[in-house]
Amino acid sequence: QEPPECMHPLPAHRPIELTFTNLAVKLDDKRHVLKNISGVVKPGQVLAVMGPSGCGKTTLLNCLSGRIKLDSGCIHLNRERLNKRCKRRICYVLQQDIFFPDLTLRRTLEYAALLRLPDSLSHSQKMQYVDHIIDVLDLNNCQDTIIGDYMKRGLSGGEKKRANIACELLTNPALMLLDEPTTGLDSHSAYKLMLSLKKYAENEGKTIVVTVHQPSSQIFHMFDKLLLICNGQTAYFGDINKVVNFFSNIGMMIAPHYNPADFILEQVKGTEEMKQNIIAAAKRAQDDYYQQELLHLTCTCDKYLNNYRHNHSKDKYNSQWPINATNGHICTAFSDSSTDSNEKCYTAIRVNEDEARTLWLDSQSHSSTSTSDEDFTWQWPTSFWTQFKVLIQRNFHEARPQMLSTLNWVQTVALGLLAGLLWFQLPRTEQSLHNIQGWMFFSTTYWMLFAHFGTLSSFPPEREVINKERQSGAYRLSAYYLAKMVGELPLTITLPVVYHVISYPMLGMHSFSTFFTLLMFLLLNTIVAQSVGFFVGALCMDMQVSITISALYTLATQLFGGYLATNIPSWLQWMQYLSMVHYAYQNMQIVEFGDGEPIKCAEQSKYAVCQNSTVIPASDIVNAQGASFPLWLNTMILFGFLIVFRVLGYLVLRFIRKPK
Numbered sequence: 245q246e247p248p249e250c251m252h253p254l255p256a257h258r259p260i261e262l263t264f265t266n267l268a269v270k271l272d273d274k275r276h277v278l279k280n281i282s283g284v285v286k287p288g289q290v291l292a293v294m295g296p297s298g299c300g301k302t303t304l305l306n307c308l309s310g311r312i313k314l315d316s317g318c319i320h321l322n323r324e325r326l327n328k329r330c331k332r333r334i335c336y337v338l339q340q341d342i343f344f345p346d347l348t349l350r351r352t353l354e355y356a357a358l359l360r361l362p363d364s365l366s367h368s369q370k371m372q373y374v375d376h377i378i379d380v381l382d383l384n385n386c387q388d389t390i391i392g393d394y395m396k397r398g399l400s401g402g403e404k405k406r407a408n409i410a411c412e413l414l415t416n417p418a419l420m421l422l423d424e425p426t427t428g429l430d431s432h433s434a435y436k437l438m439l440s441l442k443k444y445a446e447n448e449g450k451t452i453v454v455t456v457h458q459p460s461s462q463i464f465h466m467f468d469k470l471l472l473i474c475n476g477q478t479a480y481f482g483d484i485n486k487v488v489n490f491f492s493n494i495g496m497m498i499a500p501h502y503n504p505a506d507f508i509l510e511q512v513k514g515t516e517e518m519k520q521n522i523i524a525a526a527k528r529a530q531d532d533y534y535q536q537e538l539l540h541l542t543c544t545c546d547k548y549l550n551n552y553r554h555n556h557s558k559d560k561y562n563s564q565w566p567i568n569a570t571n572g573h574i575c576t577a578f579s580d581s582s583t584d585s586n587e588k589c590y591t592a593i594r595v596n597e598d599e600a601r602t603l604w605l606d607s608q609s610h611s612s613t614s615t616s617d618e619d620f621t622w623q624w625p626t627s628f629w630t631q632f633k634v635l636i637q638r639n640f641h642e643a644r645p646q647m648l649s650t651l652n653w654v655q656t657v658a659l660g661l662l663a664g665l666l667w668f669q670l671p672r673t674e675q676s677l678h679n680i681q682g683w684m685f686f687s688t689t690y691w692m693l694f695a696h697f698g699t700l701s702s703f704p705p706e707r708e709v710i711n712k713e714r715q716s717g718a719y720r721l722s723a724y725y726l727a728k729m730v731g732e733l734p735l736t737i738t739l740p741v742v743y744h745v746i747s748y749p750m751l752g753m754h755s756f757s758t759f760f761t762l763l764m765f766l767l768l769n770t771i772v773a774q775s776v777g778f779f780v781g782a783l784c785m786d787m788q789v790s791i792t793i794s795a796l797y798t799l800a801t802q803l804f805g806g807y808l809a810t811n812i813p814s815w816l817q818w819m820q821y822l823s824m825v826h827y828a829y830q831n832m833q834i835v836e837f838g839d840g841e842p843i844k845c846a847e848q849s850k851y852a853v854c855q856n857s858t859v860i861p862a863s864d865i866v867n868a869q870g871a872s873f874p875l876w877l878n879t880m881i882l883f884g885f886l887i888v889f890r891v892l893g894y895l896v897l898r899f900i901r902k903p904k
């Protein structure tokens with residue numbers, strides 16, 4: 245069954261001719277992962293990159309997408325050298341399928357469409373296009389299945405692969421790089437997927453580069469060009485239907501009815517001598533290839549230039565047409581080359597050939613000049629406000645199953661009841677004071693740990709998705725960050741509210757105002773702890789390191805909170821100012837003992853004030869634990885913690901953990 249034709253609601257992007265020349269990448273300045281890799285792929289063509297495992301295929305795609313710094317060589321998209329701006333026009337489908345596991349496939353695609361299709365399209369147009377992409381990639385049956393991960397069963401491997409491609413196809417990219425899109429698919433699914441891509445390239449004038457491991461011969465013959473890599477070097481670059489000839493010319497004959505893909509991979513996995521022979525032959529063939537291109541060019545350069553002049557006679561590009569790249573100059577360069585050394589002639593001629601081809605591409609492009617200009621100037625597909633709104637919804641949907649899981653509900657209700665029963669209806673006497681303080685301290689530290697470690701464990705997988713989306717320029721980091729704070733807020737506070745509603749009245753409720761004020765400080769403390777967890781999770785790439793830092797910080801926070809140790813040595817007293825629990829716990833005491841029913845003095849009270857009074861004022865209770873601040877100052881400091889750690893978290897993502 246043929247995949248349906250693609251009808252994208254966006255105007256077509258200008259076709260891209262991808263040219264890469266002499267790419268080299270070294271590891272640790274020593275070992276070459278890639279060396280002298282060159283090639284060109286034109287609009288409508290599919291280039292297959294093949295080679296043994298570890299030969300450098302993924303590294304090449306990383307280079308072409310601009311994610312790896314080159315040691316030498318250059319990459320051009322039409323006439324423009326690969327730069328940050330044009331990187332956004334490349335879609336890169338990674339080998340790993342990185343998604344939010346709890347969202348369904350349809351929801352995932354809907355959010356991708358809402359974020360990555362421009363605001364000029366209505367919501368229903370975007371949804372229609374999602375339907376269309378689901379049809380194109382044959383994902384109808386699983387659109388309501390969650391993506392899943394190793395813990396939760398969701399989409400199959402093949403469905404995830406197609407979902408990955410679907411997300412990228414949404415933006416109607418002109419250049420697609422796909423890293424092993426057929427891995428894990430059965431032969432029929434692999435064939436169907438490649439057929440969809442091939443049709444997409446042909447019908448829409450897209451430029452496609454795929455890495456493949458061991459394609460069937462049916463798939464192999466679908467490709468237009470092949471780049472075979474061996475030991476990081478070119479073992480073949482050229483038309484797919486000439487590769488068998490290339491090998492037979494160097495004495496490596498394919499048996500009849502043998503899959504050419506299997507055959508060439510066996511050759512490049514042979515002895516070191518065989519590999520060197522193949523690489524040397526590829527180099528010779530490449531030189532010949534350029535000579536032929538040149539001959540072709542000299543025959544057609546008149547056509548290119550005449551076409552170009554005809555189509556652009558009045559537009560602004562005409563004035564930019566380089567004076568030295570005239571027909572005469574190309575031909576002169578060519579005739580000069582017959583006497584020059586190969587290398588010199590190649591350089592001289594390539595410059596002009598590239599210019600001619602680029603101009604020809606301009607003239608052939610089915611998009612108008614204004615559309616192509618828009619291509620080069622757009623920054624974000626949607627406005628900040630759209631990104632913010634969509635990301636709030638997505639954050640909420642994505643985080644809810646984890647943050648409000650059944651297990652968390654059970655844990656909260658059970659602990660609320662347990663704390664209520666343990667400190668049930670305590671009398672307001674000095675003898676019970678330590679127990680009442682125990683409830684407050686337990687509540688603040690428990691929710692601090694819950695929020696901190698919850699964020700710490702959930703953020704690293706989320707960072708993968710965010711990095712992938714930031715790399716493709718889907719949205720602003722600031723929109724994501726604000727949306728995360730707002731979208732997760734109701735989820736963050738739900739369980740502490742439930743806990744407080746259960747346990748505080750059991751302890752002994754005196755007024756609604758103390759109930760609500762205590763709840764506010766409990767929530768503020770929880771949100772601060774979440775911010776610290778987010779900052780540590782964003783900063784540390786190693787989970788073990790982040791757990792160690794968090795354990796140290798949260799335990800020290802408890803030790804200096806004012807409940808466990810009241811006689812802190814003077815040289816260590818500064819540590820209590822770093823303890824967020826210290827401020828929340830103090831405020832809870834000020835409210836509970838100040839606004840609630842007062843605490844009666846014991847007969848033999850340790851408080852001096854009891855010599856003249858029958859009740860202990862809140863200030864005396866708080867002062868007995870060491871350094872103390874008034875309510876407003878403690879509250880300001882807690883807000884200070886919140887702002888500082890939120891800003892630090894943002895700066896870490898913006899400058900330290902930014903995607904390459």
Ligand SMILES: Nc1ncnc2c1ncn2[C@@H]1O[C@H](COP(=O)(O)OP(=O)(O)OP(=O)(O)O)[C@@H](O)[C@H]1O
Pocket residue numbers: 271277295296297298299300301302303304
């Ligand atoms: N960051 C890195 N640190 C160390 N080695 C690296 C790094 N990146 C790549 N390599 C090495 O470079 C070589 C090429 O890796 P690459 O992932 O490009 O291979 P590949 O052809 O895509 O392999 P496969 O087909 O198995 O996915 C491998 O030997 C790999 O170990």
